[in-house]
Amino acid sequence: MFTLTALEQEALYLSLLVSGWAVVGSLPLGIGCAWLLARRDFPGKSLVDGLIHLPLVLPPVVVGYFLLVMLGRRGPVGALLHDWFGLTLAFTWKGAAIASAVIAFPLMVRAIRLSLESVDRGLEQAARTLGCGPIATFFTITLPLVMPGILTGVILAFARSLSEFGATITFVSNIPGETRTLPIALYALTQVPGEDAAAMRLCVISVVVAFAALLASEILSRRVQARLKG
Amino acid sequence: MLDLSVIRQQGSFRVNVTLQAGAGITALFGPSGSGKTSVINMVAGLARPDQGRIVVDGRVLFDAAEGVDIPPERRRLGYVFQDGRLFPHLSVRANLTFGRDRLPPSDRKVDFDAVVEVLGIDHLLDRRPALLSGGEKQRVAIGRALLASPRILLMDEPLAALDSNRKAEVLPFIGALSRRFGIPILYVSHSMDEVLSLADTLVLMDQGRAAAIGPTEELLSRPELRPLTGRWEAGSVIRAQVESHDPRTGMTRLRFGGGILAMARNHLAVGAQVRLRIQASDIAIALDHPGRVSVRNILPAHVLSVTQRDTSLVDVMLDCGGTPLWAQISGWAQADLGLKPGMQVHAMVKALTIARGEVAETGGGEEDCRRRPALDPCGRPFALGASSVDLRRE
Numbered sequence: 001m002f003t004l005t006a007l008e009q010e011a012l013y014l015s016l017l018v019s020g021w022a023v024v025g026s027l028p029l030g031i032g033c034a035w036l037l038a039r040r041d042f043p044g045k046s047l048v049d050g051l052i053h054l055p056l057v058l059p060p061v062v063v064g065y066f067l068l069v070m071l072g073r074r075g076p077v078g079a080l081l082h083d084w085f086g087l088t089l090a091f092t093w094k095g096a097a098i099a100s101a102v103i104a105f106p107l108m109v110r111a112i113r114l115s116l117e118s119v120d121r122g123l124e125q126a127a128r129t130l131g132c133g134p135i136a137t138f139f140t141i142t143l144p145l146v147m148p149g150i151l152t153g154v155i156l157a158f159a160r161s162l163s164e165f166g167a168t169i170t171f172v173s174n175i176p177g178e179t180r181t182l183p184i185a186l187y188a189l190t191q192v193p194g195e196d197a198a199a200m201r202l203c204v205i206s207v208v209v210a211f212a213a214l215l216a217s218e219i220l221s222r223r224v225q226a227r228l229k230g
Numbered sequence: 231m232l233d234l235s236v237i238r239q240q241g242s243f244r245v246n247v248t249l250q251a252g253a254g255i256t257a258l259f260g261p262s263g264s265g266k267t268s269v270i271n272m273v274a275g276l277a278r279p280d281q282g283r284i285v286v287d288g289r290v291l292f293d294a295a296e297g298v299d300i301p302p303e304r305r306r307l308g309y310v311f312q313d314g315r316l317f318p319h320l321s322v323r324a325n326l327t328f329g330r331d332r333l334p335p336s337d338r339k340v341d342f343d344a345v346v347e348v349l350g351i352d353h354l355l356d357r358r359p360a361l362l363s364g365g366e367k368q369r370v371a372i373g374r375a376l377l378a379s380p381r382i383l384l385m386d387e388p389l390a391a392l393d394s395n396r397k398a399e400v401l402p403f404i405g406a407l408s409r410r411f412g413i414p415i416l417y418v419s420h421s422m423d424e425v426l427s428l429a430d431t432l433v434l435m436d437q438g439r440a441a442a443i444g445p446t447e448e449l450l451s452r453p454e455l456r457p458l459t460g461r462w463e464a465g466s467v468i469r470a471q472v473e474s475h476d477p478r479t480g481m482t483r484l485r486f487g488g489g490i491l492a493m494a495r496n497h498l499a500v501g502a503q504v505r506l507r508i509q510a511s512d513i514a515i516a517l518d519h520p521g522r523v524s525v526r527n528i529l530p531a532h533v534l535s536v537t538q539r540d541t542s543l544v545d546v547m548l549d550c551g552g553t554p555l556w557a558q559i560s561g562w563a564q565a566d567l568g569l570k571p572g573m574q575v576h577a578m579v580k581a582l583t584i585a586r587g588e589v590a591e592t593g594g595g596e597e598d599c600r601r602r603p604a605l606d607p608c609g610r611p612f613a614l615g616a617s618s619v620d621l622r623r624e
Contacts (some may be wrong), residue, residue, distance in 0.1 A: 027253050030336060055409075098382075102498075115372065120315070122311065122313065122315050123315055123318075124307065125276050125302070125315075125318060126311060126315040126317075127317070127328070128275075128276070128301070128302040128303045129274050129275075129276070129302050129303070129305075129307060129308070129309040129375075129378075130303075130308075130329030130332065130375070131306070131329050131332040131333060131378055132328070132329075132332055133301070133303050133305050134303075136332075141317060145318070146321045174555050181576075189247055225317060228318050228360075230320050
């Protein structure tokens with residue numbers, strides 16, 4: 001029987017925790033940004049679009065370093081968070097979740113935005129003529145119709161978060177039990193001679209988790225599609 | 231009911247329309263791009279006029295001068311779109327109740343079961359829209375708009391996306407609805423068949439403006455409006471009531487203002503209000519009663535006007551018991567008869583020239599409902615029998 005060692009359990013748990021929070025926490029903002037980009041024209045739209053997509057093309061280490069400068073205990077934002085809410089992000093799993101969220105954000109926004117752009121605006125107009133205000137229309141018509149896009153975005157972002165390494169290690173370092181996720185644990189093991197077998201085990205775990213996520217997304221999106229098609 | 235005067239510039243196209251619509255069905259008729267849909271989008275609040283005022287049932291929905299612009303969700307209008315626009319993620323039942331559920335219970339004036347029954351969509355309630363046929367979708371869309379208890383129902387070519395069989399399946403319901411639920415309908419169409427069978431009032435749209443407004447029969451019978459009414463043979467449209475069917479002779483007798491018209495037997499219910507067209511070239515004129523002749527309809531009339539269209543064709547407008555009839559005779563015949571306004575003549579129409587496809591059952595507004603109470607004993611729609619009649623022109 002394949003049983004996980006304490007280190008593997010801890011890394012797996014941290015990976016799921018960090019990725020889960022990264023996705024759940026950034027989803028409302030992701031939907032908001034996707035909606036802005038898909039539906040609204042405003043000055044500086046290309047700039048916002050560029051900023052959101054930046055983490056996709058920047059080396060993750062750059063993003064991690066930027067986060068450290070901004071959100072570190074003595075960074076401009078980090079200091080405020082610490083003074084006002086007693087919240088410390090640097091070198092904690094919460095910081096890891098933020099790093100993952102930033103890196104995965106463009107993937108999420110992209111998927112939701114594409115889906116939003118394909119929603120028939122006529123359906124929203126129809127809802128409006130039936131007495132449904134703009135906000136209610138968004139929740140009763142638009143959101144259910146973009147559900148396939150949201151699912152895709154969530155799975156992509158979750159998968160990207162699971163594999164996050166560069167920004168995480170730069171921002172929150174490698175702290176056992178706090179920020180040592182699967183990829184970081186794996187990297188640490190590869191640096192130690194004679195730990196090839198343990199490293200290989202982590203590889204297998206990563207593959208299984210990633211594959212399970214993909215499978216779950218496939219099943220879910222089929223269900224959603226079936227619901228939309230009747 | 232509806233009182234509107236709007237101006238809207240759309241690129242290089244300008245919509246400038248002033249019109250009033252009362253009870254019953256008002257049709258906006260015109261070619262594509264004449265501004266019909268823009269007008270109802272402005273009424274619905276989906277497009278904003280640059281100037282003007284829109285009032286429905288005494289409630290100001292839009293007034294540019296006063297800065298009033300009520301958002302679409304608070305206008306209480308039903309809108310049936312050309313493409314149905316059913317919500318794909320909701321069942322037919324949830325689609326139907328979507329608008330109704332957003333009304334306070336005291337404002338729900340249209341009964342769910344009644345709508346489902348009139349539209350014949352009982353068996354579809356638990357399906358998803360994707361599994362419906364085009365005709366079924368449109369019926370559900372009509373029901374959905376109706377259940378929102380609208381002050382006025384806006385219909386944007388609701389039958390345009392349907393083939394002729396599906397059209398015949400939906401068409402009779404629309405007339406029945408307006409009468410049954412007492413909701414006025416503003417109906418956009420570029421199909422004269424639909425206008426002929428549905429509209430009480432006709433608005434002829436041309437290049438962004440309302441070129442003529444009036445009772446359907448009157449506008450369709452006016453020679454000078456022919457460029458707007460389209461590729462439509464010259465003729466008169468008259469209102470009549472089915473008087474009797476005679477199985478022995480195979481004829482149906484229709485009563486109208488000028489007397490009785492016989493035509494080949496049709497399947498319309500006795501008492502039904504119909505509207506029919508008689509082509510101008512199918513009417514012959516005799517100065518004296520012709521005596522024994524094969525022509526079955528010989529109607530006394532007097533000449534209103536005589537217009538020489540070209541050397542070979544003369545338009546003669548007749549008054550037949552208050553109903554205008556449009557006749558066309560040859561210039562040669564006119565030279566012989568010497569018709570002048572005021573002359574007493576006999577208009578002759580062969581029974582067989584009144585084509586079955588040119589007779590359409592109509593609602594005719596509330597007035598007709600009162601006149602025919604026997605057909606509506608328990609509040610049932612009485613026009614449903616018409617679904618078995620082919621209303622299309624051949």
